[in-house]
Amino acid sequence: MWGWVRRRDPQLVVVRRAVRVTVVACVGFYFCRYVLGDAAMAPYALFGVVALGALSQIPGSPRQRSRTLIAVLPVGWVLVTLGTLLSFSTVAAAAGMFVLGFAVSFAGVGGPRLVGLAAGMQLLYILPCFPPYDPGSLPSRLAGLTLAVVLLAVAERVLWPDPAPPPYRRRLADAVSLLAECLGALADDRSRLPALLPEATEAADALRPSRLPPTERPASAGRRDRALSSAAGTARLLLGRAVDLYFTDDREAVTGAAATKLLRVTAGCVAATGDWLRGDGPLPDTDLVAAAISDFRAARLNTDPNGLPPERLRLGALALSMGEWTKSLVVAVRVAAGETPKHPDPTPASARPGQFWYAYERTPFLWWHRLRENLTPRSVAFQGALRLAAALAVARLIAGALDLSHGFWVLLTILTVLRASAAETRSALRPALVGTVAGSVVAALLLLLGLDPVVYVIALPVVMIAGFAAGPLLGLGWSQALFTLVITLVFAQFTPVDWRLAEQRVADVLVGAAIGVLIGLFAWPRGGAGELRRAVATFLTSAAAVVRETVAVMAEGQPPGDALPRARGAGQLAEASFALYQSERHPPAPLDWQAALVAGHHAVRGAEALVRSCPSGGLLPCVAQLTELAGEVAASYERSAGSLTRGKSPPRPADGPVQQWPDDLGQDLYIIADLRVWLDGLRADLTNVTGRPEPADNLRDRVSRVADGAT
Structure with missing residues (x-):
C-alpha cells in the first residue's frame, strides 16, 4: 500500500497536505466545540481550514504559503461579514453571491496565487450566507476563521512542510546557460552544436507554460513575473534562431569575422545572465552587448555590400538579430531583479506600449491594467468568472426558494463539478454523483447504528485524512464519498441527526449538479476550445497588420501606427485561451496551436527589434519588392486566421515570390537583409501550424517545437 502511494505521490505532497489540514482542522474544531463550547465558532474553525488548506492551491515554498494565508485573512473577514449580513434575504444573499463570486474568480487574472485561492475564498462567503440570520454570531465566526488561518499558517512552516518546488528562476537559469553553450559553439566550433542541442532543447521546453503546474508559472501582473516570462520567450527565440544560423552558409558571408565576434560576446552575456539567475554572479549589464552591436554595425558601415548577392548578407543579419534579442534578454532579467531600465522607453509614442512598458509603471497600475484588459467578454477569465458567478447565484436562489436545510451543499457541488466546458462538466458529474x-x-448506515458520539470524534480525523488524499490519488468519486462522511461526522457533533441527513446530502448534490450542467450548456459551453480559435485568429490577423506596418515604416518612412499595441493585446488573450485549453481534455488536435501562437509572437518580437534598431524610410528603390514580399507573408497570416475562424485547418503558405533585388543600394542592402530574414522566418513559422507535430529527426524541426517568443 505504501509503495503504491509513493509511486503516485513520490514526495508525499498530497499525503503531507492531507495530514496537515486534518490536524489543524480537528484541533481548531475540537478546541472551539469542546473546550470553549462555542457552537458558532467551531464550524468556521474547521471549514476555514478546509477552504484555504484543501480547496485552495497556494503556490510557493512553505514560507511563501504561510505569508499568503496571513495576507488574505482580512479578505476572509470581509467575505464572512458580508455573507452573515446578507443572509437575511434570499435575494440579497444571491445578489451578493453573484457580485462576490465574480469578483473573487475574476481576480485570478492577477496570477496563479489568486487563482489557487479562488475556490476556497468562495466557500468563506457561501457558508455564512445561509440562514439562520444571526449577526450576533459574527464575532464568533470571525474568531473561528482567524484561528483556522493562523493555525494553518503555522502548520505550513512546522508540521511536515512540503518540499519547496524548484523556482522558475532556476529553470530559466538552466535554459539560459545551455543556450549560452550553443551560442558559443556557433562562434567557435559549429560542429559541437548538434551534440549540445538536445539538452538545450529540453531545458527550453521545460519553460513552456504547458510543462509547468499552473501554480508555478510566472503569470502574475507584477513586474518580476512579466519580466521572467519575457526572458523565457526570448531565450526560446534565440535558440531557434541559433539553429537558423547553423544552417546558413558562412563560407562567403560578408562581415563574417565581425558576426563571429558579435556571437562570442552574445554568448558571454547570455552565460553571465545564467550565472546571475543561478546566484553565481553579478547582475549582467546591457553595455557589453550594446557595444558589440555598435561594433558590428560599424563593421558593416565599413564594408561596401554593393554587388553582393543577398545570401552573403544573411548570416550578418541573423547575428545582428541575435545580438538585439540578447540585449532584450538582459533587460528582462534586470527588470526581474527590480532594476528600472537606464534609458527611457525607446518605443515611439505612437506605438506604445513597448516591449518593456511595465518596467516604467507602478505595481498598482500593473494590477489594474491586467484587470482592465481582461474585462471583456472575449477574455476566458471573464467568461469563467461570469459562468461560475451565475451558477452560484442561481443555486443560492433555488436553495432559498426550496428552503433546503443544508443549501450550502448545493453551492459546494457547483464548485466541485463546474468546469470550463460543458463536456468537462459532464465528465466530472458521474464520479461526483x-x-x-x-x-x-x-x-x-452509520447513523442508523446509533453509535456513541465519542466514535464520531475519533473517526473524524481518520476519515478526513483519507478524504483529502483520495481526490488527487484516487479521483473525484472517492473524494466526494469520503467528504460526505466527513460532513456527516461533523454535523453529528452539533445536533442530533438521523439517516435523513445523508438523504438531504444526495438531494442537494443533485440540485447543484443540475444547475452546474445547465449553466455549463448555456454559458460558453465549448470552453477554451471555442474561444481559442477566435483568439488565435484575431492574433494572427493582428500580426498580419504588424508585418505590413513594419515594412511601410522601414521602406517608406511612414509613422508607426497602433498595429504593435493591438497585436500585443491580442497575443495576451490568445495565450490565456491556450492556457485554459490545455487544462481541458481534448481529442488530438488537427493543428499545432503552439505553433500558431509562435507565428504571431515572432511577428511582434521581430517587428519590435527592427523598428527599434533600424532607421525608417530610405528603401524606396526596392519598396515594391518589400511591399510584395510583406503582403504575401501578411496574406498567409490572414488566410490562416480565416481558416481558423471557419473551423478549418490553415493552409500551408505558398512559396515567396521570385523577385529581382537591387544590389547597388549601399548600406541599405543590410537593412533589406534584416527585413528579409525576418519575413522568411515568419513564412517558415506558418508551415509548422498545419498538422499535429510528429517526432522530429533533424535539428530544425526539434527546435521549432520550443523556439518561440511566447510570453
Missing part, C-alpha cells in the same frame, strides 16, 4: 451516493449510503 456516484461518490456522493455511495458516501451517503455509508453515512446513513
Whole structure:
C-alpha cells in the first residue's frame, strides 16, 4: 500500500497536505466545540481550514504559503461579514453571491496565487450566507476563521512542510546557460552544436507554460513575473534562431569575422545572465552587448555590400538579430531583479506600449491594467468568472426558494463539478454523483447504528485524512464519498441527526449538479476550445497588420501606427485561451496551436527589434519588392486566421515570390537583409501550424517545437 502511494505521490505532497489540514482542522474544531463550547465558532474553525488548506492551491515554498494565508485573512473577514449580513434575504444573499463570486474568480487574472485561492475564498462567503440570520454570531465566526488561518499558517512552516518546488528562476537559469553553450559553439566550433542541442532543447521546453503546474508559472501582473516570462520567450527565440544560423552558409558571408565576434560576446552575456539567475554572479549589464552591436554595425558601415548577392548578407543579419534579442534578454532579467531600465522607453509614442512598458509603471497600475484588459467578454477569465458567478447565484436562489436545510451543499457541488466546458462538466458529474451516493449510503448506515458520539470524534480525523488524499490519488468519486462522511461526522457533533441527513446530502448534490450542467450548456459551453480559435485568429490577423506596418515604416518612412499595441493585446488573450485549453481534455488536435501562437509572437518580437534598431524610410528603390514580399507573408497570416475562424485547418503558405533585388543600394542592402530574414522566418513559422507535430529527426524541426517568443 505504501509503495503504491509513493509511486503516485513520490514526495508525499498530497499525503503531507492531507495530514496537515486534518490536524489543524480537528484541533481548531475540537478546541472551539469542546473546550470553549462555542457552537458558532467551531464550524468556521474547521471549514476555514478546509477552504484555504484543501480547496485552495497556494503556490510557493512553505514560507511563501504561510505569508499568503496571513495576507488574505482580512479578505476572509470581509467575505464572512458580508455573507452573515446578507443572509437575511434570499435575494440579497444571491445578489451578493453573484457580485462576490465574480469578483473573487475574476481576480485570478492577477496570477496563479489568486487563482489557487479562488475556490476556497468562495466557500468563506457561501457558508455564512445561509440562514439562520444571526449577526450576533459574527464575532464568533470571525474568531473561528482567524484561528483556522493562523493555525494553518503555522502548520505550513512546522508540521511536515512540503518540499519547496524548484523556482522558475532556476529553470530559466538552466535554459539560459545551455543556450549560452550553443551560442558559443556557433562562434567557435559549429560542429559541437548538434551534440549540445538536445539538452538545450529540453531545458527550453521545460519553460513552456504547458510543462509547468499552473501554480508555478510566472503569470502574475507584477513586474518580476512579466519580466521572467519575457526572458523565457526570448531565450526560446534565440535558440531557434541559433539553429537558423547553423544552417546558413558562412563560407562567403560578408562581415563574417565581425558576426563571429558579435556571437562570442552574445554568448558571454547570455552565460553571465545564467550565472546571475543561478546566484553565481553579478547582475549582467546591457553595455557589453550594446557595444558589440555598435561594433558590428560599424563593421558593416565599413564594408561596401554593393554587388553582393543577398545570401552573403544573411548570416550578418541573423547575428545582428541575435545580438538585439540578447540585449532584450538582459533587460528582462534586470527588470526581474527590480532594476528600472537606464534609458527611457525607446518605443515611439505612437506605438506604445513597448516591449518593456511595465518596467516604467507602478505595481498598482500593473494590477489594474491586467484587470482592465481582461474585462471583456472575449477574455476566458471573464467568461469563467461570469459562468461560475451565475451558477452560484442561481443555486443560492433555488436553495432559498426550496428552503433546503443544508443549501450550502448545493453551492459546494457547483464548485466541485463546474468546469470550463460543458463536456468537462459532464465528465466530472458521474464520479461526483456516484461518490456522493455511495458516501451517503455509508453515512446513513452509520447513523442508523446509533453509535456513541465519542466514535464520531475519533473517526473524524481518520476519515478526513483519507478524504483529502483520495481526490488527487484516487479521483473525484472517492473524494466526494469520503467528504460526505466527513460532513456527516461533523454535523453529528452539533445536533442530533438521523439517516435523513445523508438523504438531504444526495438531494442537494443533485440540485447543484443540475444547475452546474445547465449553466455549463448555456454559458460558453465549448470552453477554451471555442474561444481559442477566435483568439488565435484575431492574433494572427493582428500580426498580419504588424508585418505590413513594419515594412511601410522601414521602406517608406511612414509613422508607426497602433498595429504593435493591438497585436500585443491580442497575443495576451490568445495565450490565456491556450492556457485554459490545455487544462481541458481534448481529442488530438488537427493543428499545432503552439505553433500558431509562435507565428504571431515572432511577428511582434521581430517587428519590435527592427523598428527599434533600424532607421525608417530610405528603401524606396526596392519598396515594391518589400511591399510584395510583406503582403504575401501578411496574406498567409490572414488566410490562416480565416481558416481558423471557419473551423478549418490553415493552409500551408505558398512559396515567396521570385523577385529581382537591387544590389547597388549601399548600406541599405543590410537593412533589406534584416527585413528579409525576418519575413522568411515568419513564412517558415506558418508551415509548422498545419498538422499535429510528429517526432522530429533533424535539428530544425526539434527546435521549432520550443523556439518561440511566447510570453
